Amino acid sequence: xxxxxxxxxxxxxxxxxxxxxxxxxxxxxxxxxxxxxxxxxxxxxxxxxxxxxxxxxxxxxxxxxxxxxxxxxxxxxxxxxxxxxxxxxxxxxxxxxxxxxxxxxxxxxxxxxxxxxxxxxxxxxxxxxxxxxxxxxxxxxxxxxxxxxxxxxxxxxxxxxxxxxxxxxxxxxxxxxxxxxxxxxxxxxxxxxxxxxxxxxxxxxxxxxxxxxxxxxxx
Amino acid sequence: xxxxxxxxxxxxxxxxxxxxxxxxxxxxxxxxxxxxxxxxxxxxxxxxxxxxxxxxxxxxxxxxxxxxxxxxxxxxxxxxxxxxxxxxxxxxxxxxxxxxxxxxxxxxxxxxxxxxxxxxxxxxxxxxxxxxxxxxxxxxxxxxxxxxxxxxxxxxxxxxxxxxxxxxxxxxxxxxxxxxxxxxxxxxxxxxxxxxxxxxxxxxxxxxxxxxxxxxxxxxxxxxxxxxxxxxxxxxxxxx
Numbered sequence: 018x019x020x021x022x023x024x025x026x027x028x029x030x031x032x033x034x035x036x037x038x039x040x041x042x043x044x045x046x047x048x049x050x051x052x053x054x055x056x057x058x059x060x061x062x063x064x065x066x067x068x069x070x071x072x073x074x075x076x077x078x079x080x081x082x083x084x085x086x087x088x089x090x091x092x093x094x095x096x097x098x099x100x101x102x103x104x105x106x107x108x109x110x111x112x113x114x115x116x117x118x119x120x121x122x123x124x125x126x127x128x129x130x131x132x133x134x135x136x137x138x139x140x141x142x143x144x145x146x147x148x149x150x151x152x153x154x155x156x157x158x159x160x161x162x163x164x165x166x167x168x169x170x171x172x173x174x175x176x177x178x179x180x181x182x183x184x185x186x187x188x189x190x191x192x193x194x195x196x197x198x199x200x201x202x203x204x205x206x207x208x209x210x211x212x213x214x215x216x217x218x219x220x221x222x223x224x225x226x227x228x229x230x231x232x233x234x235x236x
Numbered sequence: 237x238x239x240x241x242x243x244x245x246x247x248x249x250x251x252x253x254x255x256x257x258x259x260x261x262x263x264x265x266x267x268x269x270x271x272x273x274x275x276x277x278x279x280x281x282x283x284x285x286x287x288x289x290x291x292x293x294x295x296x297x298x299x300x301x302x303x304x305x306x307x308x309x310x311x312x313x314x315x316x317x318x319x320x321x322x323x324x325x326x327x328x329x330x331x332x333x334x335x336x337x338x339x340x341x342x343x344x345x346x347x348x349x350x351x352x353x354x355x356x357x358x359x360x361x362x363x364x365x366x367x368x369x370x371x372x373x374x375x376x377x378x379x380x381x382x383x384x385x386x387x388x389x390x391x392x393x394x395x396x397x398x399x400x401x402x403x404x405x406x407x408x409x410x411x412x413x414x415x416x417x418x419x420x421x422x423x424x425x426x427x428x429x430x431x432x433x434x435x436x437x438x439x440x441x442x443x444x445x446x447x448x449x450x451x452x453x454x455x456x457x458x459x460x461x462x463x464x465x466x467x468x469x470x471x472x473x474x475x476x
Contacts, residue, residue: 133323136323138286138319139319139325141286141308142286142312142315142319143386144310144389145309145336146341149340153336161327235329
């Protein structure tokens with residue numbers, strides 16, 4: 018045991034910058050995943066076979082292949098195919114956002130199905146349109162029930178985001194590797210990065226609890 | 237006001253309603269009674285198209301609502317419904333439950349919707365519960381809110397689907413009282429119920445259904461004292 022954290026001190030600003038880089042793309046991914054996931058969930062519960070099939074096929078593909086493979090296809094293979102030089106940020110957002118949407122759509126679908134059928138009937142009997150019913154009555158109740166599962170997905174996304182280091186995106190993880198290579202010591206920077214990931218997830222968990230408490234006022 | 241002609245409803249091979257024809261007049265209070273599984277609720281739910289009839293037609297105010305191209309939302313706007321299990325929106329307060337449909341479906345101004353809602357909530361005796369969430373209400377209170385919510389759409393007819401069946405006995409009266417008041421205002425009401433006293437006292441007419449068929453219809457006093465059909469006699473013997 019010869020841990021020496023003093024050696025990474027000069028690199029701390031460099032690594033802390035990684036927090037911002039990671040947060041930036043993870044938050045975009047969460048938004049993309051949530052919106053697309055909601056739309057996919059709505060497709061899955063419609064009576065239109067084509068939409069249902071498309072949404073199921075989408076989920077099957079993105080859940081059935083490794084995330085790292087999807088990321089590498091988007092970053093390395095797309096330019097080869099189209100000639101468009103895609104940035105690491107955009108690749109990351111696409112891969113993680115599209116992948117997360119597949120998982121989120123299943124969570125939301127389960128949430129919608131768990132809302133009492135009487136809610137739909139009450140809304141219909143009042144003459145409420147399908148769109149308004151979903152927006153104001155079904156989805157708010159569904160979200161309340163699935164919030165813990167949704168938080169789980171967001172936490173996973175935050176941690177799995179470390180995979181972007183394989184395409185050279187300068188996130189927290191990649192920076193820890195660079196520092197490790199620079200000072201020939203890996204334990205300290207990796208431990209430091211681990212601590213930061215843990216703190217980020219902890220804060221996210223707390224945020225989830227606040228939202229959950231807000232949604233529970235009607236109980 | 238509502239004409240039902242040769243209404244048939246089946247789920248797969250199971251025929252729930254067989255060839256029902258009747259009509260409902262403006263201001264009339266009609267009680268639908270019969271054993272469980274007789275199709276009472278299905279019949280009621282056909283009237284606002286929560287169930288799509290398999291055959292036959294229903295006309296509301298001269299407009300045939302069983303046509304394919306009919307706008308269901310437009311039909312339902314004029315027909316209020318109260319459910320056995322209330323189905324209040326649990327994430328909205330009492331006031332929000334009652335103002336929601338006027339705001340979003342009838343596009344009434346917020347101040348107007350609120351004052352109308354407050355009047356209705358006052359009418360069902362729950363003014364002190366305006367900002368309460370449904371989970372904090374008793375069953376009887378929930379059902380009264382549900383009645384106010386349906387009335388807020390200013391419907392021409394109200395459908396009640398066993399409104400007191402899910403209530404504790406001591407709460408039945410408060411809901412029935414609200415319904416009696418409503419009947420006195422001249423509201424057209426169609427009530428599926430097991431409350432025979434209510435049917436006898438308040439209804440202008442009884443429909444007796446059994447096994448999906450309309451067995452007997454007529455004046456409550458005659459029906460309860462001297463039913464014409466054997467089936468109705470048997471039913472009344474069991475429950476009275």
